[in-house]
Amino acid sequence: MDFNTLLQQEFVLLDGAMGTLIQRSGAHYDHSPETLNLTAPELIQSFHRAYVDAGAQILYANTFGANAYKLADSGCTVAQIVTAAIANAKAAAGSKALVALDIGPVGMLPEPAGAMTFEQAYDYFREIILAGADADVIVFETMTDLLELKAAILAAKESCDKPVLATMTFERDGRTFTGVSPAAFALTVSGLGVDALGVNCSLGPDELEPVVAEMTRYTDLPLIVKANAGLPDPNSNVYNILPDRFAECVVSLLPYGVKIVGGCCGTTPEYIAAIRDVLAERRFIPCPRTVDTAVCSASTVMEINVPRVIGERINPTGKKRFQQALLDNNIDYILGQALEQMKGGAEILDVNVGHPEIDEKQMMVRVIKAIQSVCDAPLQIDSTKPEVLAAGLRVYSGKPIVNSVNGEEKSLAAVLPLVKKYGASVVGLTLDENGIPSTAEGRFDIARRIVTRAEALGIDRRDVYIDCLTLTVSAEQDACRETLRALHRVKTELGCKTCLGVSNISFGLPNRPLVNATFLAIALEEGLDLPIMNPNLDSMMGAVRAYRVLHGIDRDARAFIAAYQDAPAVSAAPAQKGDTDLFTAVYSGLKSEGAAATERLLQTEDAMAIVNERLIPALDRVGADFENKKIFLPQLIQSANTAQACFEVIKKHLGTSGESVSKGKIILATVKGDIHDIGKNIVKTLLDNYGFTVVDLGKDVDPQLIVDTAVAQNITMVGLSALMTTTLKSMEDTIALLRATPELQHPDGSSRVTVFVGGAVLTRDYAMKIGADYYCRDAKESVDTARLVFGA
Amino acid sequence: MLPEHIRRADALRYLGGAGIAPDARMTALLDAAEAELLAAAKPKYLYQIVPLPCDELTRGADIRAHLAGCDRAVVLCATLGAAVDRLIRVSQVGDMPRAVVLDALAGVLIEQVCEGVDRLLASQMPDAYFTFRFSPGYGDYPLTLQRDFLRLLDAPRKIGLSMTDSFLLTPSKSVTAIAGISASPIPKQRRGCVICSLRDSCPYQRKGTHCGF
Known part of the structure; x- marks a missing residue:
């Protein structure tokens, strides 16, 4: 018997808790219950046997915490414990059940909340997986961090070809401790090629319906439910849901595509037997996903069912300051760009850090780690180099977009396997060895070729976002129509989503914003799903917002009104009092007033005199007041920020660059x-x-x-x-x-x-x-x- | 366990003012940060009563003196959760004044959460007397006990509270502590500089003296 044979059945029955049985037995162990595999093998085998007798078809070996971090002071190695644990489970299973290598979180919080890196987590998991070569299945459970789980799954996929099951544990607010949503989990983990996914631990089965209902919308895989027996009484540690009720609750979750069931904390063989009995006369209810295509970070899922804005500004092309930031390793500057685009209305961020003088691969990893530590937007990993894409994909927490593949054989062969392995979506550019076809038909043909190749690798065509390429209208006026025709055909005939960089269209023309916004509006009407654009240009965001109102996407124009109702007030606000003097502005930490005051002074005074006689004394006064506890630390920082804004004005006036002063x-x-x-x-x-x-x-x-x-x-x-x-x-x-x-x-x-x-x-x-x-x-x-x- | 308000006077002390009133702008900053923090915080706590003596958890002269006369102790931990760390981290990109205020308020909030746990314990054991909370890292009480506390309480799994290789708690706005329980009144203890919440900014300590408390 193997796992795939088991899956042919209506349902697969897992076991119940191991920890609960150990606790009740009163067995003594130091620190790690996993050491009992060596010190009390008969006891552990008897627990496994009880579950087999209750009908369990997969036994979780007693290896939940058998990692090098947790075993550090146990006196045992990972290999010793895991080998013994699997042997114990196999001894009980005989031919009646499969044995799963059960793997929980390492026990340290991963970056950015904690200090464990992706690479460290990967190594911990790999060690266990190699030690568990005799297991039939690999299970990751009770996970709370999506990137840690991704490290675990990759470690499994890259070390063996056993089936992999993955479950996370969710709190009552429907999120894990680190904020992962069931949707983001289901989307990401399905893409990584696990065999089933679901929820364990968490709450009682009576409270899991929202979690299971959300997951099933995003995956076609069978779902796993291994819930707690309700909540423990804080004093007696007795759980409040009894076996019959537990089984009833499990049945109520079946319509969501639940196929694999068992119990977690507080459950015993009686619970498993009760589930077995109620499932005996029931049938599996398939529940295909309802979401076509979506991308996500660990906390935010972006369904591509309406036009979504991809922010284009994290890209050094043609931007001196950005290039300098890359050379200086100035990650904060890049983070600033990320947050500013989010404020502007971006929903996905493109990340391109290509520059000839830096190690692009290393920088991509650094920047992705940094952005996902402060920003919830799903990312689009953008590079012409497959090795950079691979490195970025590896450490990304969620389901990203790869930008991009094109119709060239070299590109198809290098990029699509990465997209498949890491479960991403991908931008397909309609160009190949021969360049960009001038006709819509030519581009459509390339799009079809990309889709065919993607599907051959098992990539869903709905995850291929075709870019029909914008050409400059001032150079090739008729090309604009071809782009739009190709886009329309791809959308309607191929059933793919579409994306398009829109700003190129106006190159060489006056009033570029007008041309860009008009082109964007036309493209949206032709079926554009993912405009790649600058979300901080109001004309562009405005076109998207207006489109959403006119198409009834923004119901009751709520988002539109929220964006613009205060607009007149905002533009009136910078009617700064023209008389705030520089000293007051710096002292009070009023940034724009300070800059304005500096501008005014520069008309009559010498720049260095302003610095030495006004700015520095104001700062000194702030510093002295802080020391004397007359102002608070945030005020000191606000003043210093203001002084910097004033310095910027002076630098500009003197025509010097930042470096020289x-x-x-x-x-x-x-x-x-x-x-x-x-x-x-x-x-x-x-x-x-x-x-x-x-x-x-x-x-x-x-x-x-x-x-x-x-x-x-x-x-x-x-x-x-x-x-x-x-x-x-x-x-x-x-x-x-x-x-x-x-x-x-x-x-x-x-x-x-x-x-x-x-x-x-x-x-x-x-x-x-x-x-x-x-x-x-x-x-x-x-x-x-x-x-x-x-x-x- | 989430209080309605964060004790502002304590936060202001962390922020470097001594006895001065915040101006309108500072107050607005504090109000906004407090609201954000209360929305992001998901306080969680665990505790367990252990009988004394318990050599494993009471290493060092300071903790033994602290627990003298107690026959039991409560081992506890509490955290504001990962979202608070994230909020502070995000605010550090481009808005350091807000970050500083959030950080100070979060420091006060985790203490208030611990006080809530104190009250809960007191209400469950109305006849018992408690010492104040003593944490690993105070005096000669080894910080390495952080590992034992977290393991005893199963904190990583139950409330997502763990530590780094250098024994720093993650999420960072978290506390582990032990408090003695006694059936008879406990003489009022001197708290001393090592556990004083003002020790980071104490003007006396900087001059090498102390406040005499």
């Missing part, structure tokens, strides 16, 4: 092991505001990276932050390494690096003891120190 370059880092970085970020903001150039290495930073950066960029000032007593040691190690690096020493062997340190548990004495040059108790002192050191 930098007061000095400083490395900032939160030390290895420490993941609390708000203090460091405040220091960074203020140093930025005061005109210093900050190279921010982030948190949990390896000492060697700090040294390497200092050497490579010849930076001699380093700020280190540590929040916990446990990580002060890392701070000490980092300073020692900086001091010991020959490249950072004077000829006489003394250090060229000035180190300033700060953090909640640090004292001045301790800072000196570990070899720092300056102790800064807050961000203000850090700025003072930098000014002192650089004489700025």
Whole structure:
């Protein structure tokens, strides 16, 4: 018997809880119940046997926490425990049941909420999977983080060809602890090629209907339900749903395509027997998905059933500042672009970080990790290099879009397998070896070719989004009609969704916004689903919003009204009092007023005089008031932000670039092991505001990276932050390494690096003891120190 | 367990003002941040009563002194959840003043959640007396006990609270602690600098003295 044979039956019966039986038996173990596989094999086998007798067809081996992290102080290896656990389950199963290698979360919170990286998680899972070679099935359960689960599934798929089942645990609000929705889970995990998916643990089966109902809309796979026996009494630890009621509730979930059922915490063989009995005379009810195509992040699902805006601005092409940000590793700038587009109305963000002077693959991984840590939008991973796409796809939490594949054989062969493996959607460009066909028919043919190839690999055509390519109307006026005709045919004849970059159309013409917005409106009417555009241009977003009203998508024009009802008020608001003086503006942290006041002063006063006689004294006053506790920290930051806006105005006036007036370059880092970085970020903001150039290495930073950066960029000032007593040691190690690096020493062997340190548990004495040059108790002192050191 | 309001006076102390009233703009910032935080926070907590002595959980002289005379202790943990960390993280992109305010308010909020657990325990054991909460990392009480606390309470699985290799709790706005339980009144304890919530910004400590509390 194998898993696929089992699936041919009406239902597949899983077992119930292992932990509950262990607890009731009173068996003693240190730390990990998995050690009982070695110390009390007969006991574990007796539990398995009880489940077989109750009708279970798949036994979960006692391996839930058998990972290297949890077993660290158990005295046992993963291989020992897993081998013994599978042997115990097999001994009980005989030929009556299959044995599943049961794998729970590692037990550390993954990035960004925690510190475990995707790669670490992958390694933990891979070790268990390799140890469990004798199992028939692999089960991932009680998962709460989508990226951790993805690491687990990839580890399974890349190490063996066993069937994979995946279940997550949801809270009463319908989300996991880390905010994953049932829809995002079902969509993502279906794409990764599991054999069944569903829910375990969580709540009682009486409360799971919303979760199961949501999942089934997004998947054609059979669903798994392995619920708790209700809720435990906090004192007696007895669960409140009894076997018969439990089985009844399970039956009520069958219409959602539930095929594989068992029990989690609090359930026993009696529960499994009760389910067996009620299922005996019932039939499986298939429940095909109702959502055609959608993409998602871990928390947000975007169904492509109405026009969705893809923001195009995370792309260095033709943008000097963006290119500079890539060269400087300035991820914050890119994050700013992401959030600004979201504010503008983008629903999906295109991410392109291609630049000849950087490692695009590494940057793609960094940027995707960073964006998904602050932004809920699904992403479109955009590169011409398959290896960059692969690296980005791997660490993306959700179902992304790949941008792009085209009709060229080389592209089809390299990109489509990635799309299949990672369960993404893909943009198909209607061009090939011979370029872009001039006729709609030519482009349609390429689209059909792409779809055929995709389907041959098992990619649903609904996940192929065809781009019929916009050409510049000033160069080829008739090409616009061909693009639109091709788009219409693809939509109606191929049944694919369509996307289109719209801004190119107007190149070389005056009043480009008018042409772009008009073209966008026509394209939407021809069936465009995914305009790739700048959501921060009001004419473009306006066209989309108006389209949604006119087509009855935006019911009662609610979104439209919300977007525009305050519009006159907003445009009237910047009627700033023209008389706010610069000092007041900076002191009160009024950014736009400060910039306006600077503009006015520049008409009559010398730029440097404004800086020295007005801006700096205002900032000094703010700093002094902060020290004397007359204002709060946020006010200090607001003032510094305002001063920076004023400096920008002056820089523009002087016609200098940002680089040339930098007061000095400083490395900032939160030390290895420490993941609390708000203090460091405040220091960074203020140093930025005061005109210093900050190279921010982030948190949990390896000492060697700090040294390497200092050497490579010849930076001699380093700020280190540590929040916990446990990580002060890392701070000490980092300073020692900086001091010991020959490249950072004077000829006489003394250090060229000035180190300033700060953090909640640090004292001045301790800072000196570990070899720092300056102790800064807050961000203000850090700025003072930098000014002192650089004489700025 | 979510209070209706976050104690503003405490948050203002974290934000560096001493005895001054926030102006209208600062107040607006605090109001907005408080509303956002209360919407994002999903407080969860766990506790378990353990008999004393319990060598494994009471390593160090400070905790033993703290629990002197108690025959039981309550081991507890609480978290505001991952969404609060995310809110603070997002606000740090481009709006640091708001981030700073959110961070300060969240620090106060997790303490208020713990106080809620204190009250719950007191109501369940009306005849018992409790010491104040003592956390790993206070005095000589090893931070490494974080691992034992989380394991005892099954916190990663039950409320999504875990820790890093360097024993930092994740999500970050979280607490683990132990409090002694006694059948007879407990002499009022000196809290001392190590566990004082003002220790990060204490002007006395900076000068090498203390407030005498």
